[in-house]
Amino acid sequence: MSTPLSPLIHLVDDDEAVRASLGLLIGTVGLRVQAWADPLAFIAQFDRDSIGAIVLDVRMPGISGLTVLEQLVAQRVEQPVIMLTGHGTVEMCRRAFKSGAAEFLEKPVNDEALLEALQNAVRQHVKTRERLGADRQAREHYAQLSEREREVLGLIVSGLTNKEIGRALAVSPRTVETHRANLFAKLEAPSLAQLIRSYAALVDEAAP
Amino acid sequence: MAALWPNGHNALMLHRVRRYRLWILVWCGFTALGALLIARQELAHLREAFETDARIVHRLLSQRVVQHDAVLATLALLQPPAEASSPEQRLPALYPQILSVQRRDRGVPWADSRLQAAEAQSRQWQRPALASADLPGGRYQLVLASDPASFALRMDLHAVVPWNEWPMTPDTSPVRVALEHEGQAFVVQPGRLGGHGWRFAFHKHLAADSQPFDVVALRDVAWHELPWIVMLAWALAVAAALAGLHALLRQRERRQRAEELLRLGQVARLNTLGELAAGMAHEINQPLTAVLANTQAAQRLLGDDPPELDTARLAMAQATEQARRAADVVGRLRRAVTRPDAAAPLHAVVLQDTVRNALHLLAPELERRGVQPELQGVNPPVQVLAEPVGLEQIIHNLLMNALQALEQVPASERRLVLAFSHEGTPGAQGARGVLTLTDTGPGIAPEALPRLFEPFFSTRADGLGLGLSLCETLANRMGASLSADHHSPRGARLRLALPLATA
Numbered sequence: 250m251s252t253p254l255s256p257l258i259h260l261v262d263d264d265e266a267v268r269a270s271l272g273l274l275i276g277t278v279g280l281r282v283q284a285w286a287d288p289l290a291f292i293a294q295f296d297r298d299s300i301g302a303i304v305l306d307v308r309m310p311g312i313s314g315l316t317v318l319e320q321l322v323a324q325r326v327e328q329p330v331i332m333l334t335g336h337g338t339v340e341m342c343r344r345a346f347k348s349g350a351a352e353f354l355e356k357p358v359n360d361e362a363l364l365e366a367l368q369n370a371v372r373q374h375v376k377t378r379e380r381l382g383a384d385r386q387a388r389e390h391y392a393q394l395s396e397r398e399r400e401v402l403g404l405i406v407s408g409l410t411n412k413e414i415g416r417a418l419a420v421s422p423r424t425v426e427t428h429r430a431n432l433f434a435k436l437e438a439p440s441l442a443q444l445i446r447s448y449a450a451l452v453d454e455a456a457p
Numbered sequence: 458m459a460a461l462w463p464n465g466h467n468a469l470m471l472h473r474v475r476r477y478r479l480w481i482l483v484w485c486g487f488t489a490l491g492a493l494l495i496a497r498q499e500l501a502h503l504r505e506a507f508e509t510d511a512r513i514v515h516r517l518l519s520q521r522v523v524q525h526d527a528v529l530a531t532l533a534l535l536q537p538p539a540e541a542s543s544p545e546q547r548l549p550a551l552y553p554q555i556l557s558v559q560r561r562d563r564g565v566p567w568a569d570s571r572l573q574a575a576e577a578q579s580r581q582w583q584r585p586a587l588a589s590a591d592l593p594g595g596r597y598q599l600v601l602a603s604d605p606a607s608f609a610l611r612m613d614l615h616a617v618v619p620w621n622e623w624p625m626t627p628d629t630s631p632v633r634v635a636l637e638h639e640g641q642a643f644v645v646q647p648g649r650l651g652g653h654g655w656r657f658a659f660h661k662h663l664a665a666d667s668q669p670f671d672v673v674a675l676r677d678v679a680w681h682e683l684p685w686i687v688m689l690a691w692a693l694a695v696a697a698a699l700a701g702l703h704a705l706l707r708q709r710e711r712r713q714r715a716e717e718l719l720r721l722g723q724v725a726r727l728n729t730l731g732e733l734a735a736g737m738a739h740e741i742n743q744p745l746t747a748v749l750a751n752t753q754a755a756q757r758l759l760g761d762d763p764p765e766l767d768t769a770r771l772a773m774a775q776a777t778e779q780a781r782r783a784a785d786v787v788g789r790l791r792r793a794v795t796r797p798d799a800a801a802p803l804h805a806v807v808l809q810d811t812v813r814n815a816l817h818l819l820a821p822e823l824e825r826r827g828v829q830p831e832l833q834g835v836n837p838p839v840q841v842l843a844e845p846v847g848l849e850q851i852i853h854n855l856l857m858n859a860l861q862a863l864e865q866v867p868a869s870e871r872r873l874v875l876a877f878s879h880e881g882t883p884g885a886q887g888a889r890g891v892l893t894l895t896d897t898g899p900g901i902a903p904e905a906l907p908r909l910f911e912p913f914f915s916t917r918a919d920g921l922g923l924g925l926s927l928c929e930t931l932a933n934r935m936g937a938s939l940s941a942d943h944h945s946p947r948g949a950r951l952r953l954a955l956p957l958a959t960a
Contacts, residue, residue, distance in 0.1 A: 270750035277757040335742035357746040360753035
């Protein structure tokens, strides 16, 4: 997983002048731009791990921007997609949003509208990435727990005290205390509240 | 059509043959039916005439033969003396059919045994009896027994027939009439028998028991006697009627097809226009997008501290280049859609006729909106110099505009007035023929009035804004002028002034 310096915007448009000018404009707010003339090459090669967004022209030779959008969504691409069109119809707009477009803008596009849409998209992508990253980390930690520790975690999440847990599992409160300490260490949870927030979903998922 | 049928031409021919086959079938059906009825009627007519004639013949012959009984009865009653000057010998002079009168006085037998036998029968029956008959020769003998003398008549059938009262012309009549008795026949008139066709027959005893002859009348109607001329006339009449119907249907079909084509043409034009607009939008939007993005990037770069002059310069250079590209697109488009500015030839046109034509074309539209156009100044005709197709298009567009405006007011308030007038003295310099269209629609807003003829200016949400612009272009091309103003209390007035045609 690469950690780029600044977000990367993928710009897909068959028109060279449009690519150059939009690239220049997007560059003025410190975003990096990778321009693609061929939508198929873009789908095949672009860096899916990069943080950023995709700007897609609707009218391109060979393949429609809407089709590209549908393929990206089908491949569970995380980057938000901003559609650009020369003459958008209501129907086209509806289809784009239904397919999962983050924004639908008309050409010629105003700089503020485009840049704001891009910054929103990048922020959204960063959040998504963080949420997914946190999720992944939690899973890794959860996998390290022993069977008994998972049982104890489940009862902690349910709100039971150490005494009640000991009674439920037929062990002494002291043993429960040991499990509890191990478990907090393995899950790297600084507090009970944090522990419950990060792992309640996983416990529910594991429970039959 | 060719696209629907791979082998378009053959299919078309087949279609045509099929269609005509149906027509021919219908013609055959009607002709046959009519001919049958005509033939039946003719046969019924002939039969009736035949039967009437036969009955007359029967009556006439019966009346004649009954006389013979009466003659014999008179002789038996009077018993004239048997002497040389006996009055009965004068009978053949009175009755040509009586060849001779014979008598047998008491005690004297008949010379002929047949007369003897017949007399015995006559005595038994108390009426005259037939003694002998030679029908082919037209002879027979009749006997009446009486006392003291019995009488016999020798008859000539040829003279029995009352030719002066005969209902037919014996030499030419096709009816055969004969008297028949015991296999013998006396042919009264030969007629014409034979041939394939229909036979009428009449068969009846003479109304005299003493002369038991049958009247037999026969009539053969041959095929060639049917009223072929009438049937032929009927067939031709059916053909003419069907041809007329066919022509009528064809004409209606053609008109429907023409209307359909017109409609299709309009749709196709709209589609083409839509495609053109979409293509144009894309072609122009691309450079515009680049121009806008470049200039806005340059602005941002110049606003930076310190300003990034090199990149800003690059952006401006790109913007300039893209602005030129947009201009090129427009230029290319203009060259592609060259307007036929080369003026089409002008003709003398009667303004009223052109308007009537346009109204006729728009009749369904007028009817749908319940608009009854009022024509003012129909006479005298205003003859102007115009390009006929262009003029028709202008009037059509103006009418359509008026109709669309009228749609926005209640049906009861819809009025459309078309007025014709002359401006200036006809023949004088600058004299014009004027058509004024006044509608009672919502009218034209004062702020819209100056822009009315601008291309792409429209007050309708779905309007392209090309209609009036086109009208003005067309009008200017033929030296006419088009103007618009408000009509009080409400509505719009469009005024088209055209140069008059010099007589």
